[in-house]
Amino acid sequence: MRLSKLFKDVAWTSVFVIFGAFLGYGMRILFARNLSSSDYGLFYAIVSFFALFSLFRSLGMTESLVHFIPKYVAMQSWNKLRGLIRFVFSIQLPLSFIFSLLFFIFAKSIAVNFFHLESAAPLIRLQAITFFIIGVVEILVSIFRGFQNPIFASLYDPIRLFIMVAASVMFLKLKIFHIDNLFLAWLLSYLVLAVLYFIQLYLKYKKIFSFSIKKEKSVVKDIMSYSIPLMLGVGVQIIFARIDELILLFFKGTEQVALYEIAYPASQLMMILVSPFLFILLPSISKLYFEKNKEGIRNILQMIYNAGLFFAAPLALLLFFYPEIIIKLLFSSKYLVASTALQVMTFGTFFLMFSNINLNVLSGMGKIATRTKILYVIGIFNIVFNLILVPKFGYMGAVFATSSAFFLLWFSSYAAFSKEVPGFKLSKSHLLRILFCSFVFMFLVVFLKKILILNMYFEAALIMFVSFTVYFSLGIFVFKIINIKAIKEMIGEIRK
DSSP: OOHHHHHHHHHHHHHHHHHHHHHHHHHHHHHHHHSOHHHHHHHHHHHHHHHHTHHHHHTTHHHHHHHHHHHHHHTTOHHHHHHHHHHHHHHHHHHHHHHHHHHHHTHHHHHHHTSSOGGGHHHHHHHHHHHHHHHHHHHHHHHHHHTTOHHHHTTHHHHHHHHHHHHHHHHHHTTOOOHHHHHHHHHHHHHHHHHHHHHHHHHHOGGGGSOOSSOOHHHHHHHHHHHHHHHHHHHHHHHHHHHHHHHHHHHHOHHHHHHHHHHHHHHGGGGTTTHHHHHHHHHHHHHHHHTTOHHHHHHHHHHHHHHHHHHHHHHHHHHHHOHHHHHHHHHOGGGGGGHHHHHHHHHHHHHHHHHHHHHHHHHHTTOHHHHHHHHHHHHHHHHHHHHHHHHHHTHHHHHHHHHHHHHHHHHHHHHHHHHHSTTOOOOHHHHHHHHHHHHHHHHHHHHHHHHOOOOHHHHHHHHHHHHHHHHHHIIIIISOSSOHHHHHHHHHHHHO
C-alpha cells in the first residue's frame, strides 16, 4: 500500500470521524441536559444491553469481510468474493431476525426482571427492531472497509448522529423531548443508513451482485477458521464495553449508569484525533500482511503510535487535572459528582486507545488465537473485579475495575504484537520530547488560569487556544515529533 493513499484515507476519514465525534458529544449534551438522570441512564442501559448480544448477531463475520475482501481482490477471485459476501448475509440476517423477534416478544419480562422498570418494555421493543437493522448496516459498512473505501465507510457515525441531533433539536422546539421519541429517532437513523449504504454498494460494486452458482468451499473454510476465534475475542471486547453498565444497572439502578455514562464518554475525548487511524488500520494491516510486507506494517505502526501519543497527551492531561470544567462544559453541573470517576477513566482510556491499535494489528495479521487468549484473560479479570467492586462502590467500582483491565490489556497485547513485528519499539527520545511538550502545555494552562479573570467559557476557549498552539508548535516545528516533510511529500504524491 502506498503511503500517499494511506495519508489520503486518514485525512478524509479524520474529517468525518471528528465531525461524527462532535455530533456524538452534541447528542450526549442534549440528552444529559434535557433528560432526567434516570432517563439518561436508562437510554444508554438499553443500548448497552442490546450491544451485549451483538456478538450472536455477527458471529465475527463482519470483521471477516474486512480481512478477506482485500485477499480475494488481490487474487482477482470475484467468485470467492461474491461467495464470501453472500455467505455472511445468509448467516447474519436470519440470526439478527431471530434475536430481534425474541427480544420483541419477551420485552416485558426483560424490563421487569433486569431493568426493574415495566415502563421500559416499549423502549426495548423499539430497540429490538433497531437491533436487526444495525446488523444489515454493519455488513454493508464492513464491505466498504474491505474494499479499502474507509472514507465512505466513515460516514456511518456522522449520518446517524446528525439525524439524532436534528431530531433532538426538533423535539425540544416542539416540547416533545421524551425518551420514547429518542428511541424512534435512533431507529430512523439506522434505517437511513441501511438505504444509503445499499444504494451506494449497488452503484459502486455491481460485480458482487452477479452471484455465481458455483460454490466455493474454501471461502466457508476461510470464514469459519477466522470468524469463530474472532467471535470469541470480540465477545470479550463487547463485555469490556458493556458489562460495567449492566452490572451497575442490576445492582445500583439507572442513575448510577448515568454517572458512568458521563465519565466514560468524557474520557473518550482523547480518542477523537486517533480514531481515523484505528478505522483504517485493520484493512491496511491485512493487505500488507498478505503482501508479506512487514516493513510496511512496522512503518504504519510507528506513525500511528507516534501520532497517537502526541495528540492524546494534552487531552489526557486536561481531562485528568480539570474534570470538573470538562463535565460542567459538556453535561452540566448536576453531574459534577462524576469528576473523580472521569480522572480514573482517563487513565484507562489512554491505554485502551493503544490496546485497540495492538488488537487491530493482531487481527490484521491473522493472529486471532493470540488476540482471543489475551482478551479472555483480561475479560475474566474485568468481570470478576466489577462483581467485587460494583455492589459496594457503585459506579466508582466499575470505573476502577475497567480502567485497570484496560491497562493490563495494553501491556499484554503490546507484548504479543511486538513479537510479530520485529524491530518495532517505542522511541525513548520521542517519549521524552512528548513529555517536555506536555509539561509546557500544563504550565501554560495553570499559569493562564491564574492570571485570567474572564467569562468561564471564553476563558476556557482562550486558554485552550494558546496552550494547544504552543504545544503543537513545539512538537511539530521545534522537536519534529510529527514529520512535516514526509507529510508534504505524501500530499505532493496525492496531487500528482
